[in-house]
Amino acid sequence: MTADTTIIKRAWLTTDVPESRSQAALGRLYRDWLKFRANHLAMAGLIAIVLLFALALAAPLLAPYEPSVQDLANRFAEPSAEHWFGTDEVGRDLLSRLLYGGRITLGIVVAITILVAPAGLVIGTVAGYAGGLPDRVLMRVTDIFLAFPRLILALAFVAALKPGITSAVIAIALTAWPPYARLARAETLTFRNADFISAVYLTGASATRIVLRHIAPLCVSSLIVRVTLDMSGIILTAAGLGFLGMGAQPPLPEWGTMIATTRGQILDAWWVPMIPGLAIFVASLAFNLLGDGLRDVLDPKQR
Numbered sequence: 001m002t003a004d005t006t007i008i009k010r011a012w013l014t015t016d017v018p019e020s021r022s023q024a025a026l027g028r029l030y031r032d033w034l035k036f037r038a039n040h041l042a043m044a045g046l047i048a049i050v051l052l053f054a055l056a057l058a059a060p061l062l063a064p065y066e067p068s069v070q071d072l073a074n075r076f077a078e079p080s081a082e083h084w085f086g087t088d089e090v091g092r093d094l095l096s097r098l099l100y101g102g103r104i105t106l107g108i109v110v111a112i113t114i115l116v117a118p119a120g121l122v123i124g125t126v127a128g129y130a131g132g133l134p135d136r137v138l139m140r141v142t143d144i145f146l147a148f149p150r151l152i153l154a155l156a157f158v159a160a161l162k163p164g165i166t167s168a169v170i171a172i173a174l175t176a177w178p179p180y181a182r183l184a185r186a187e188t189l190t191f192r193n194a195d196f197i198s199a200v201y202l203t204g205a206s207a208t209r210i211v212l213r214h215i216a217p218l219c220v221s222s223l224i225v226r227v228t229l230d231m232s233g234i235i236l237t238a239a240g241l242g243f244l245g246m247g248a249q250p251p252l253p254e255w256g257t258m259i260a261t262t263r264g265q266i267l268d269a270w271w272v273p274m275i276p277g278l279a280i281f282v283a284s285l286a287f288n289l290l291g292d293g294l295r296d297v298l299d300p301k302q303r
Contacts, residue, residue: 035297045289048282048283049287059096064095066096067097076088078269078271094271097258098279104253105238105254105280106283112169113227121180121219121223123181124187127181128189143178154175155241157170157175158241159246163247221298225291228290229288241256
């Protein structure tokens, strides 16, 4: 470690007034990272998530076989040196299908997060800052979506569309935004009448600028924590749709679909449905651990 790096870290950790806004932001980021790194469970969750995404992205390089290649003479082969996780009901290599299935399942999670988080943030901040009729209308629509269990509502949307990955992403996104809108609205209500917002308003800033430049950034940290904690639920919902035949369709190697097609062999070939089930469990647990760690760092109420 160089002397300059040591000086920078010492400056970040001291209470001296930062020389610039970027230096202050870097200082907060470094202190948050130190606090997050001290949480061993959160670090384990982060490492597991990074490893899962790396394995999914590198599936074409790591998979020993093509995920759709069948070998009927080698059906339900037990785990061995040739097939590390065994084979399924038509002789397909489970390790290869698990790696490629990670691309589908984790890709669904990323797509839903990109769609849902900004939408919930915008709806919640607009409702909280505008108040009155817009707030009542937006929150009543939110209450309608919250009144139904997510999986049941997603099944209804998929049935109205067409079973498949695209329909599953749209259906889960349509059912996942209300909690984020509620959280953003609650955060906005705490800032709406703050002195600094009044000062910005007196300078002539429009309501759109106030919401986008001053209120929405303050809601992002809480939203990140909620999204991270909710990713495990998104994984389970996507896997549930696949298990019920409404998500990814065979022969695509989605984890929920893999369990559905082999659930009848749970006693005779237990490893076939259990391996994708363990993958779902590990991914869900990792996101929960990461979310708990981020909540300890980013949520002001936890400090």
